[in-house]
Amino acid sequence: MAQYRCDICQAEFDTRSDFRRHMQASHPKRAPSAADLGRALSGITYPAPPEKLGEYARERGEDEIADILEGLSEREYRDAADVARAFGEKRAHAQKPTYQPSKRGGEAALQSDAISAARFASLFAGMNFPASIDDLKIHARAKANEKEMAVIASLTDRRYSDMADVARAFGKSKGEDRS
Secondary structure, eight states: OOSEEOTTTOOEESSHHHHHHHHHHHSOOOOOOHHHHHHHTTTOOSSBOHHHHHHHHHHTTOHHHHHHHHTSOSSOBOSHHHHHHHHHHHHHTSOOOSOOOOTTTHHHHTSTTOOOHHHHHHTTTTOOSSBOHHHHHHHHTTTOOHHHHHHHHHSOSSOBOSHHHHHHHHHHHTTOOOO
16 A cells, blocks of 8 residues: 555556655646735835835745745836736846837837837727727827827828728828728
């Protein structure tokens, strides 16, 4: 009869070392995730340095997470997303850029004056179509800045049948083909 039995899968082992190897290989302890850090820090007041983050987690009985938080680089963390980003950098052993654009729109997104298609589309959320260029201007006026209004004004003066039609016109105004 075996001396050790796995409570998870009921496998049996004669030696403690075999049992430990089984547990490590078949049922490893789950590593803390960024979500675990977020839960442990729920309710904390930001900004906060790593020591304060660790102390807060320890008070909530999260010693393993507290050790991780106290090992983050020494600076003030603005919010949970800032902590999660630092945690990811620590796990990957590399600093991530604070801005990670998509592959397709990366070049344009890095230009400070670029208007994204998503931002442009958001200006017309709830818009009733078909719509004229004047309808588009009136609808976007409350949300759009001057540059965005200039882009809208540069669109062809015609009736747009739906948001996809507006998106195609936006793409053409940026020199892209969205057909």
